[in-house]
Amino acid sequence: MLPVSFGLALLQTAEIAGAPLNIKLSWCLALSAVLFTIGVAGVLVQRNVIVLFMCVELMLNAVNLTLVAFSRFLGDITGQLFVFIVMTVAAAEAAVGLAIIISLFRNRETLNVDEADLLKL
Amino acid sequence: MEEFLKTNLLHPNVAWLVEASIKMVAFWLFVTLVVAYTTYAERRVLAVIQNRLGPNRVGPFGLLQPFAELLKFIFKEDLVPLAVNKWLYIAAPAVSLVPAMMVLIVYPFGPEVTIPILNIKVPLYVTHMNVGLMYVLALTSLGVYGIVIGGWASNSKYSLLGGLRSSAQMISYELALSLSLVAVILQVGTLDLVKIVEAQSGWGGMRWNIFGLMGTGFIAFWIYLISAIAETNRVPFDLPEAETELVAGFHTEYSALKFALFFLAEYVNMTTVSVLATVMFLGGWNGPLVAQFPWLGIFYFIGKVFFFLFLYIWLRGTLPRLRYDQLMNFGWKFLLPAALFNILLAAVIALIAY
Amino acid sequence: MDLVTQISQSIPAILFFATAALAVVAAFNVILQRNPIYSAIALIVVMMALAGVFLTLASPFIAAIQVIVYAGAIMVLFVFVIMLLNVRAEESITDKVKYLKFVAPALFIALLAEVGAIVGAIDAVAKPAISANTVADPSKVNGTVESIAQAMFTTYLLPFEATSVLILMAIVGSMLLAKRETPEEAKMAYDAARDYREQAD
Structure with missing residues (x-):
């Protein structure tokens, strides 16, 4: 409890001081690119379909970070709305994707993507 | 208090931090104490309902019983079964307790009061956030991980079944819980918990949201109450830890302090859910004469929270447990549509009335 | 400018770097763990860390939504499915497709080079954030619930x-x-x- 609460409290302290949130756009973009890259690498090296799916979610998160960063630095709310829509799509995608994974597992009893190559369940 | 520290001692930022830290620790201790005596009250009230005496040996009327229990938990052997997944097994109790405690920083416990002798003004909340209610809901939704991970890591069929049941139950009832709060937000037009309480101060401190919007506030309150009981896994929705079916559900394999942490998390969740009900529906610290005597607000607030805690115990002594399909049918086929319809009704009334 | 003011002004940057480092470490864990449940937990940590990054970017609404939707709903589904199917740890990550082992690091290095180029090329600092608690009309402040709601239900x-x-x-x-x-x-x-x-x- 305490570390996170203190983090919030510190952030509030900084805001009270009227401090500029002195974070550079390039840092956010770099973080986003690194996370996206890790997601891509995960899709390439992992064979477990659930983990692949999680790597896709990781890539979506990285893109969300870019959108929020640009929204913040351009002073335009549209980027954050875009993130909202992306999250809705991700939720729908997770529901359908996991349903597919469950029916795949029922029929094949494996989660390895290499063994699910018959274009039918 | 911030003003006092600023003028007397410290740099303004440090003053803010000191004040926030003191209040955080104070609220934390307060909630822990409430939790300790809720367990005591639960045993005594259940005993009265079941025509027994209950614990009355440790201290006067058994009032020191919670501390005796704590000592017992500390001195028990800390057993870690061989087949468990060790890291997750140890992490799970902490994961369930930490989010439950973290919500305390946005809850308003009382109005701005003046400490008598020192003449310092203190608002009785740590901070207020623009997204306060969403912060609370976000942390509530994280609470499920402790139970799920604990159930999975224990490597026991009872624990796994308890964990699976609990995650399904908490996801289902969280929807109805969040949707019932929307009808309140329609009345006050903000997510900031402090502003929500301040908006209910009309009518001599009785303009509570439960009376608002021609009865839809009242329906929302009932939906919230039912889904809150299900969220905290209490009777009659205590399927994740149903003693007669699953031994003890997700914490079957836990003992000593780790079990105590799960136990603590459950009761802290009960308390915070009761606090949220008080803040959202029953006007928080508002009541007659609070405007004149701010200290009275704290007593109103504590009284309302204790009413909810008593309700929990009362239900436990009265109702039988639901079957699992009944629980799911009730959540998805009745409570969720009712909450959605209530939002529609509340929105139409708000559009016409305001 | 005294020391305390200096420290409190650099707090957002410190928080940004702390949460960013946590996110990167956890993201590596997502792809390198062999047990899917560890991957899922690492991904939850990534999402929480990103919520922290959003807070430092003065977007509290998106931070809250990130935790509610991603960590609280989507990842619970993932963990639920992993537990339901009782997925075991895999013996080896790349048995079948050997060449991917060599493609992935090359792509990784290429993308990291791009990151370096970005950091070198762009140098923008945000305008000072206004605290949503201190202004009369929160809908004028970007990132608050009010401003997002206004855009969402009109434009x-x-x-x-x-x-x-x-x-x-x-x-x-x-x-x-x-x-x-x-x-x-x-x-x-x-x-x-x-x-x-x-x-x-």
Whole structure:
């Protein structure tokens, strides 16, 4: 409890001081690119379909970070709305994707993507 | 208090931090104490309902019983079964307790009061956030991980079944819980918990949201109450830890302090859910004469929270447990549509009335 | 400028770097762990860390939504499915497709080079954030609930409504996919799959 609460409290302290949130756009973009890259690498090296799916979610998160960063630095709310829509799509995608994974597992009893190559369940 | 520290001692930022830290620790201790005596009250009230005496040996009327229990938990052997997944097994109790405690920083416990002798003004909340209610809901939704991970890591069929049941139950009832709060937000037009309480101060401190919007506030309150009981896994929705079916559900394999942490998390969740009900529906610290005597607000607030805690115990002594399909049918086929319809009704009334 | 003011002004940057480092470490854990449940937990940590990054970017609404939707709903589903299927740890990550092992690091290095180029090229600092608590009208401050709601229900109403249709489709689709077959149907599908596999072998 305490570390996170203190983090919030510190952030509030900084805001009270009227401090500029002195974070550079390039840092956010770099973080986003690194996370996206890790997601891509995960899709390439992992064979477990659930983990692949999680790597896709990781890539979506990285893109969300870019959108929020640009929204913040351009002073335009549209980027954050875009993130909202992306999250809705991700939720729908997770529901359908996991349903597919469950029916795949029922029929094949494996989660390895290499063994699910018959274009039918 | 911030003003006092600023003028007397410290740099303004440090003053803010000191004040926030003191209040955080104070609220934390307060909630822990409430939790300790809720367990005591639960045993005594259940005993009265079941025509027994209950614990009355440790201290006067058994009032020191919670501390005796704590000592017992500390001195028990800390057993870690061989087949468990060790890291997750140890992490799970902490994961369930930490989010439950973290919500305390946005809850308003009382109005701005003046400490008598020192003449310092203190608002009785740590901070207020623009997204306060969403912060609370976000942390509530994280609470499920402790139970799920604990159930999975224990490597026991009872624990796994308890964990699976609990995650399904908490996801289902969280929807109805969040949707019932929307009808309140329609009345006050903000997510900031402090502003929500301040908006209910009309009518001599009785303009509570439960009376608002021609009865839809009242329906929302009932939906919230039912889904809150299900969220905290209490009777009659205590399927994740149903003693007669699953031994003890997700914490079957836990003992000593780790079990105590799960136990603590459950009761802290009960308390915070009761606090949220008080803040959202029953006007928080508002009541007659609070405007004149701010200290009275704290007593109103504590009284309302204790009413909810008593309700929990009362239900436990009265109702039988639901079957699992009944629980799911009730959540998805009745409570969720009712909450959605209530939002529609509340929105139409708000559009016409305001 | 005194020391305390200096420290409190650099707090957002410190928090940004702390959460960013946490996110990167956890993201590596997502792809390198062999047990899916560890991957899932690492991904939850990534999402929480990103919520922290959003807070430092003065977007509290998105931070809260990130925790509620991603960590609180989507990842619970993932953990639930992993537990339900009782997925075991894999013996080896890349058995079959050997060449991917060499493609992935090359791509990784290329993308990291791009990151370096970005950091070198762009150098913008945000305007000072206004605390949403201190202004009279929070809808004028970017990132608050009020401002997002105003944009969502006026300018962007059509996309918002379109997502509701999308969610309805997702509900129906997942119900259809996860529907338990009758025993006869299941047996027929199983036999067909077995015959096909035998033929393929």
